[in-house]
Amino acid sequence: MVGGLFLLAMIGATVFAALAAGDPFQPSETILRSPSRLHPLGTDELGRDILSRILSGAATTLKIAIVPPAVAAAVGTLVGLLAGYYGGLLDEVLLKLMEFTLVVPRFLIALVAAAFFGGHLWLVGLVLAATFWPSTARLVRAETISLREREFVAASRSLGASDGWILSRHLLLLVAPVVAVNSSFQAGQAALIEAGLAFLGVGDRNVVSWGAMLADAQSYLQVGWWTSVFPGIALASMVLALNLLGDGLADTWNVRGREAARG
Amino acid sequence: MRPDSFAVFLLRRLVSGIVLLAMVTAATFVLITAAPGDTAQVLAGQAGADPAYLALIRRRLQLDRPLPYQIAAYLRQSAQGDLGFSVIQGRPVRDAIGGRLLASLLLAGTAFFLAALLGVTLGVIAAHRRGGVVDAAISVISLLAYSLPVFWLGQLLIALFAVRLHWLPAGGMRSADGSGGFGDVVHHLALPAVTLSLLLMALIVRVTRTAMSEALVEDYVSAARAKGASEPRVLIRHALPNALRPVVTVLTGYLGLILTGAVLVETVFVWPGLGRLLYDSVLARDTPVLAGLLLLSATLVVAANILADVLYRALDPRTALR
Numbered sequence: 395m396v397g398g399l400f401l402l403a404m405i406g407a408t409v410f411a412a413l414a415a416g417d418p419f420q421p422s423e424t425i426l427r428s429p430s431r432l433h434p435l436g437t438d439e440l441g442r443d444i445l446s447r448i449l450s451g452a453a454t455t456l457k458i459a460i461v462p463p464a465v466a467a468a469v470g471t472l473v474g475l476l477a478g479y480y481g482g483l484l485d486e487v488l489l490k491l492m493e494f495t496l497v498v499p500r501f502l503i504a505l506v507a508a509a510f511f512g513g514h515l516w517l518v519g520l521v522l523a524a525t526f527w528p529s530t531a532r533l534v535r536a537e538t539i540s541l542r543e544r545e546f547v548a549a550s551r552s553l554g555a556s557d558g559w560i561l562s563r564h565l566l567l568l569v570a571p572v573v574a575v576n577s578s579f580q581a582g583q584a585a586l587i588e589a590g591l592a593f594l595g596v597g598d599r600n601v602v603s604w605g606a607m608l609a610d611a612q613s614y615l616q617v618g619w620w621t622s623v624f625p626g627i628a629l630a631s632m633v634l635a636l637n638l639l640g641d642g643l644a645d646t647w648n649v650r651g652r653e654a655a656r657g
Numbered sequence: 658m659r660p661d662s663f664a665v666f667l668l669r670r671l672v673s674g675i676v677l678l679a680m681v682t683a684a685t686f687v688l689i690t691a692a693p694g695d696t697a698q699v700l701a702g703q704a705g706a707d708p709a710y711l712a713l714i715r716r717r718l719q720l721d722r723p724l725p726y727q728i729a730a731y732l733r734q735s736a737q738g739d740l741g742f743s744v745i746q747g748r749p750v751r752d753a754i755g756g757r758l759l760a761s762l763l764l765a766g767t768a769f770f771l772a773a774l775l776g777v778t779l780g781v782i783a784a785h786r787r788g789g790v791v792d793a794a795i796s797v798i799s800l801l802a803y804s805l806p807v808f809w810l811g812q813l814l815i816a817l818f819a820v821r822l823h824w825l826p827a828g829g830m831r832s833a834d835g836s837g838g839f840g841d842v843v844h845h846l847a848l849p850a851v852t853l854s855l856l857l858m859a860l861i862v863r864v865t866r867t868a869m870s871e872a873l874v875e876d877y878v879s880a881a882r883a884k885g886a887s888e889p890r891v892l893i894r895h896a897l898p899n900a901l902r903p904v905v906t907v908l909t910g911y912l913g914l915i916l917t918g919a920v921l922v923e924t925v926f927v928w929p930g931l932g933r934l935l936y937d938s939v940l941a942r943d944t945p946v947l948a949g950l951l952l953l954s955a956t957l958v959v960a961a962n963i964l965a966d967v968l969y970r971a972l973d974p975r976t977a978l979r
Contacts, residue, residue, distance in 0.1 A: 497681055497955045502935070505920065506688060506947070509939040586806055590921050593808050594936060608809055612925070615816045622816065626809035634804040641800075 405456060418442060418450035418602045429620055436620035438610060444620065448628050450602040454515065455632055458588040462519045463580040466526030467573050473527070474534025475561055475569065479542055488535065492528045500525040501587055508596040515598040518588055526580050533576055537569045571647035578640030582633045589629050604629040663970070670966060674959040679732055681955045682948070686728045689944050731948065740949040745941050750949040754931065760830055761930035764919060767846060768853035773908060776858040780865020780904075781892055787870055795862060802859035811852045811925035818848060828927035849926040853919055857911050864907050868900035875899070902972045909965035912957065 420442060427437045435444040477485040504521045511517055541547065542565070550560055589605030591597045597606055604625045611622035643649070715721045722730075734741060740750035783795040819827035830845050872878065873896050881895045920932035927933070931950060938946040 493677060494680060494684075497677055497958050498685075498951060499954065499958075501920070502951065502954065503688075505936075506939060506951075510689070510942075582804065589806055590808065593806075593921065594924060596939075605806075605808075608806075608812065612812060615812060616820050619816060622809070622812050626806065626813070629809065630805050633806070634800065637800060637804050 418447040420446075428618070435624045436618065438607070438618075438621050439614055444607075444624055447602050447607060448604070448625055451604045451607065451625070452628065452632075454598075454601045454603050455585050455588065455629070458515065458519055458522070459581040459585040459632070459636065462522035462526060462584050463577040465523040466530050466580060467577045469523075470527040470530025471534050471566070471569065471573050474531035475538055475565055477531065478535040478538025479557070479561060479565065485535070488528070488531055492532050495525050495528045500583075501590065504587055504591060505594065505596065508591050513591055513597045513599075515588075515601060518591060518598070522580075522584050522587065526584075530573060530576055530580075533572050534569045537572055538565055541565055541568055571643070571649050575640050575644045575647070575649045578636055578643060582636035582640070585629065585633050585636065666970075667963070667967070670963045674963060677959060678952065678955055682732055682735070682952055683728050685948050685951045686724065686731065689948065690724055690727075735949075735952060740952070741945040743943055743946045745943045746946065750945045753934065753946050754949055754953065757929060757931045757934045760928060761919065761923075761932070763842075763846065764849055764853060764923070764928055764930055767850040768857070768919075769908070769912075771850060771854040772857035772861055773904075775854070776861025777865050777897075777904060779858075780862045781869055781897060783862065783866040784869030784873060784900075785888075785892060787866075792866075795866075799859040799862040802855040805855070807852055807856065808921045808925050810855065811848070811922060814848050814852060815925070828925075830929055849919075849922050849928050852926070853922045857908075860907055860911075861904060864903050865900060868903045869896055872896040872900045898972075902969060905968050905972060906965050909961045909968065912961035912964070 424433070424437055427433055429436045433443050433445065435448065437443055438447070473484075473488060477488045500522070503525060504518055507521050508518055547560055547564065550564060555563075588597065589603065589608070592603035592605030593609045595606075595609060597603050599606075607625040608622060608629070611618070611625070614621050712721070731741065738751070740754070742748070743750050743753050746753050779795050779799070783792045786792045815827045818825045825848055826845050828845075830842060869892075875896075878891060878896055881891050886895070919928075919930060920936050922928070923930045923932035924936055931953075934946065935950045937943070938950065
């Protein structure tokens, strides 16, 4: 649960930054200054305040870490429930689609899409959501198949419950833990992929990204360690927090963790 | 239902794999063609080139043909091993990829070996010391290794070992002074290989630990101990072989990903491999090379999945190869 607390702190800091911090794009004369009272985390090669940029970058990371996995969770749960419960054609199509999305690594799809269409944040988010949901659906499908033959489902049906009732009142709640654990790990992955794209220079240039900060820092490792160390710590702790959250949820609900959720 | 014989099983996997690859290729083409800008524009230079000139280039490269025609032609060619010609590099795609293959295999192979060796060792130790301080320490290490962005880790290693300590070179595969012997390459290989191996190592530690913990409470382990087998012998000869199956699944699952998955690591360390080639081709809109790399990557994933199934059967006496 440490992860969860840290995430809340991050969200708080982001809101605070939006209200109070300096302009993350404002260049100044004081370039590559080491941490001081005026610039607690130093300045970069254009004299921009690194702390302001990290806080502003947190918003970017949080958006990409929260929205695509949430969309994938919604779509994946719906499709997975239906495919697992009814089987048949939908199930067949889902399995083929799963196979298909697993064949080309997600990062490559995102890289090609971002480079060819311009790496707008929403586009990267779209690619992530589109490649995340099938794995969510697969997990939900497997859970649903093992649940649908249970006695409580038969009992509920014999009391006159409709399929819709069984799916929404019983099965949905029972697959929720698997989805939550999976989404946490996907969120960590999403943060890394966004940063990776920005690091390669194909990210969204209109927002501050920790990955882009690290790419800029690459040329100044010798003279300004702070340009690399602080954004890196921010990114690593964000991903760590999300993975800890996933591990914590998995332990709490006794869900098989990362190995099962990977993909 | 009688289980398929091994040959039928393998044939079925191969056929569905090939169908999948054809679909991936088609999808790649659709994606590349849908993007604004094309090879012709990159070749012609800045935007605003003479439309007639652009049309000429497109006709030469057959970019003016309908998409289904292009896809069919590409599939036919690549099935014969011809991946087309890169106008931007001025040589066949096969040569462009072939020229990078060795460097990639060296990096990926080393990273794989390191990850497997360290991952299994640490996983076995953690399971053996389950609940203790050593176990906790190994868990923390693997969680960190799983969460660190590889490109940042690469930067830190460069800053420490190359910039500050001058122990290892910051990038490239050979020294510029032409002393590129075996020792020189190993020198250059160390940092990128360690960086690339960490994520996979973290996964293997977790999988090994779980599988070993399950194996260690089995009856045959108690039996081996009762016979007086030493603890290392119990761990390595009795429990480990039974715990290896999930480890092999994870390893083979990554086999297909690691070549192109090295894009970030190869960029940080300026390693002349396929990942770097892929990145350069994306930026240069070198469509033939890009399509070739995506096809290669997908082929590796499909092949690795088939290999995983075969090994899975081979390692389980109940489904042993016949």
